[in-house]
Amino acid sequence: MGHLSGKVALVTGGSRGIGRGIAVRLARDGALVAVHYGRNEEAAKKTVADITEAGGRAFVVGAELGVDGDVDTLVTGLEAGLGAYGEQAVDILVHNAGLNLMGRPIEVLTPEEFDRMVAVNVKAPFFLTQRLLPRLRDGGRIIAISSVSTRVASAHGIGYPLTKGALDVFSHTLAKYLGPRGITVNSVTVGFTDTDMTADVHADPANRERNISLTALGRIGQVPDIADAVAFLASDDARWITGTKIDVTGGVNL
Template sequence: MTTTPRHENKTALVTGGSRGIGRAISRRLAREGALVAVHYGHDRTAAERTVREIEDDGGRAFPVHAELGVPGDADTLWETFDQALSAQDAQLGLDILVNNAGTNLPRPLQAVTEADYERVFAINTKAPFFIIQRALDRLRDGGRIVNISSVATRVAFPPIAAYTMTKAALDYLTLALAQELGPRGITVNSVAPGYTETEINPTLSIPEIRQRYSEASVFGRLGAPADIADVVSFVASDDARWVTGQWIDASGGVHLGV
């Protein structure tokens, strides 16, 4: 008996798809049969490495470059995507959009400047908004939009208040879009990681903080990027066709107790 990969004949775009959680998502979707556009903003080497890893595993992928958080970023991304996709043996259009790219702002309220605030919102909130807006003519009926949120939107964590606000805004966009796009059979969901082993959180190199974050999960460990990627792959699949407008906790049960 053989099984068909759940994303066979699908085309996916993963923003920030070259490193950390995005890299794991790109590899997971490709392993399930998707042709994956691996978006990157600055690190071309990382994007090429991720594409090579996917190809070495028997999958298909290609890099897409566009700096986010600058004027015209969404248009640049889609123009680059269209050009790169036309070089592939694939039908034009898109089936899965994963808005993963983001930046952190680990500063207390008193230390956040207007420039800090504007930058984190430009990358984490404004860019996904217009990426989705420009994607709607490309996204096929029955498609999937997955926004990467954060478990921090459900708990009080003042040291990253500005960052968390960007993700809370994305959560609302998920809810609104789910209703708007439902008639087209398109699902829209948020997946919320908790403390995860990625380079976006440099404090994990401090043993005391690493231990505290690990102990926050009911499983007593940090999340791995693959833990998040597996959830995204499910939400992006036909198995999740009846799930939309949801905020899905993929944190390993952090802060369930007092």
């Protein structure tokens, strides 16, 4: 469509699943996209290759989140990639990378597991945003990928929704702080979605039918459903939307 031409985007966790879909969509709309990955460099390179083959522009940034020096490593790679394209600033920051340790109720969740999820899902987005604020152009966009488990109690564990709830509060508060710069900050709430990471869950017919029955629109979400919503928030059409959560779940548990 080209309405993001001249814009620069960073998508964390952009090599697979929803992150990949977001990266591809933003590139299709004209943005130069930094595709971040934590461990799967091959998948990130494949995403970049697909973008470039379609006429878009993208580059890979590798940095494992949740470890010491993660933000330093990511920003160093980002700066190198931007420099290769003659860019210095970022317009769109998508916090998509996340860690979900399923099946860990409060009785069994360990301090180490809790700390890992907080480090990836809360600490990394917080300090990455802090580092990039001087590089984020006025009128920019920050978009956090959240979870329906922040409004629907999950039987799979308490740690993940807790961290996503913290990310929602971070986004809501940051929206007010960055308002004078014209930077919007919003969250996108994701429900049951088909990705390579949920393939095992949805391969069970009983689980799939249960999740469909809980969704008002009567199907499992697809990656483009989420990517299109993120692209909208990244566009000028969403210039007057900030500090809110967009529910992109197809109506889970209405």
